[in-house]
Amino acid sequence: MIGLQxxxxxxxxxxxxxxxxxxxxxVMVVFLVIIGWFFSSNMFLMNVASMRIVFEIVPxxxxxxxxxxxxxxxxxxxxxxxxxxxxTKPVRDVEIVLGxxxxxxxxxxxxxxPTLLYFITLLSLGQIDIGPxxxxxLGLLLMGAVYIAIGIFASSITENQIVAFIxxxxxxxxxxxxxxxxxxxxxxxxxxxxxxxxDYHFSNIARGVIxxxxxxxxxxxxxxxxxxxxxxxxxxKW
Amino acid sequence: MxxxxxxxxxxxxxxxxxxxxxxxxxxxEILGFLGPNGAGKTTTMKIITCYMPPSSGxxxxxxxxxxxxxxxxxxxxxxxxxxxxLYHDMNVLDYLxxxxxxxxxxxSAANHRIKEMVHVCGLEGVRxxxxxxxxxxxxxxxxxxxxxxxxxxxxxxxxxxSGLDPNQIVEIRNxxxxxxxxxxxxxxxxxxxxxxxxxxxxxIINEGKIVADGSPENLQREFHGAETLTLExxxxxxxxxxxxxxxxxxxxxxxxxxxxxxxxxxxxxxxxIDKGDDVREAIFRLAVTEGWIVLEMHxxxxxxxxxxxxxxxx
Numbered sequence: 001m002i003g004l005q006x007x008x009x010x011x012x013x014x015x016x017x018x019x020x021x022x023x024x025x026x027v028m029v030v031f032l033v034i035i036g037w038f039f040s041s042n043m044f045l046m047n048v049a050s051m052r053i054v055f056e057i058v059p060x061x062x063x064x065x066x067x068x069x070x071x072x073x074x075x076x077x078x079x080x081x082x083x084x085x086x087x088t089k090p091v092r093d094v095e096i097v098l099g100x101x102x103x104x105x106x107x108x109x110x111x112x113x114p115t116l117l118y119f120i121t122l123l124s125l126g127q128i129d130i131g132p133x134x135x136x137x138l139g140l141l142l143m144g145a146v147y148i149a150i151g152i153f154a155s156s157i158t159e160n161q162i163v164a165f166i167x168x169x170x171x172x173x174x175x176x177x178x179x180x181x182x183x184x185x186x187x188x189x190x191x192x193x194x195x196x197x198x199d200y201h202f203s204n205i206a207r208g209v210i211x212x213x214x215x216x217x218x219x220x221x222x223x224x225x226x227x228x229x230x231x232x233x234x235x236x237k238w
Numbered sequence: 239m240x241x242x243x244x245x246x247x248x249x250x251x252x253x254x255x256x257x258x259x260x261x262x263x264x265x266x267e268i269l270g271f272l273g274p275n276g277a278g279k280t281t282t283m284k285i286i287t288c289y290m291p292p293s294s295g296x297x298x299x300x301x302x303x304x305x306x307x308x309x310x311x312x313x314x315x316x317x318x319x320x321x322x323x324l325y326h327d328m329n330v331l332d333y334l335x336x337x338x339x340x341x342x343x344x345x346s347a348a349n350h351r352i353k354e355m356v357h358v359c360g361l362e363g364v365r366x367x368x369x370x371x372x373x374x375x376x377x378x379x380x381x382x383x384x385x386x387x388x389x390x391x392x393x394x395x396x397x398x399x400s401g402l403d404p405n406q407i408v409e410i411r412n413x414x415x416x417x418x419x420x421x422x423x424x425x426x427x428x429x430x431x432x433x434x435x436x437x438x439x440x441x442i443i444n445e446g447k448i449v450a451d452g453s454p455e456n457l458q459r460e461f462h463g464a465e466t467l468t469l470e471x472x473x474x475x476x477x478x479x480x481x482x483x484x485x486x487x488x489x490x491x492x493x494x495x496x497x498x499x500x501x502x503x504x505x506x507x508x509x510x511i512d513k514g515d516d517v518r519e520a521i522f523r524l525a526v527t528e529g530w531i532v533l534e535m536h537x538x539x540x541x542x543x544x545x546x547x548x549x550x551x552x
Binding site: 016020087 | 287
């Protein structure tokens, strides 16, 4: 037994706390309204029946959406003092981080789920290549996971939720913009920078090409961010 | 279940919050932690509960080091933090269930403990209420319930009765006393009567150092200076200082006699008496032989308040 049995209770509490407050519903509605607008304007104004627009817009929305759902995860507990209660129970810090991570990830998946309706609509209109859609959703979930882990880290360094939001937004924005500035950097760095950019790996997956390199990139970034969050939570013990 | 604290030091920056504290607590002891605000009570408790590490020194709970066996130590401890933080968006039952689960209690074992805690802490009427909507007294009970949910051997309570009304305070004190028989309890407070009512041992700390350690009675005995006795006599004498006072002064261990008031043969004195001696019987016998009428006689013993004041304001 490695002792991760406390992830369950923490996960369930966090999830309930999301859905007991208006926060989850507000961010989900905003999320769906924005995607819905882009999807339907694309379909009815441009006459393009494609899921591609979803996979182009969602990564941009994630830049705001994920920091908004993760900012309170640890900052709020720090501020109200309940973190003291939690950390003086026989619970490992990594269990706290993982429980909260899975709760936020579930919320993110729940926000994405209604967009499957667009896919169903498209299916009824005609032939559509299912492969890239499946891998596109996989890519969104992986990207969201990395952002959430970063958001939890940002939430662990402060007791101010606004600061947590801004810090995680800046970090994910930097990851997102890395391959957008390639023309301004020396050529020697360009390929390295491109490989570090999250959008580069995401667009590979979204195109339907699931390469081990992309999976390893997301996996290692996710592991590193979760580790960083755990270490930052343990920092009170230094 | 014993707690052994050895040479505990905690710095916050350049400030020393806890300065070389050592003490032991044994099973069945209810230890009251006394001290002015900022004396280091809360810091010491946070260290024992593994929330923050000491700058140096060690703490062992039941022989387990708080660093090496942190999870085991935390399993044995029930903790009510200062200010009693709670999740305000949860209701009482959900919150207690969550606490039970984090202590590894599942299923019927958890349900049994939750039921018992709801009963012991008098939470029946508010079981389904959100914690955020409850009064401070009820919240305090929820805080106590979560601290005791896993039947801990050690209870650490940081100001357990703050914010309660007098009836609730009596209830909580009785609860702590009852629990304290089989467990080790450390509680902090600034209410001195609380210490006298619940604790069988007191540690007074000031500026991070232990300044007194013992039972409340011992501390009172040890730290009181000269005792004073107020005496009101009906003597009929018109010159009490010349005729009455010398006779009182003749009683052994009466050091000083001061006249407080004198009217129509009724006289009030204040007598200073050696530490620990009781002269009331001798005074009564003297009054009988002299034909004086004792209207009032009372002894002013040193209170824990005075002990506390003396030890923490120098």
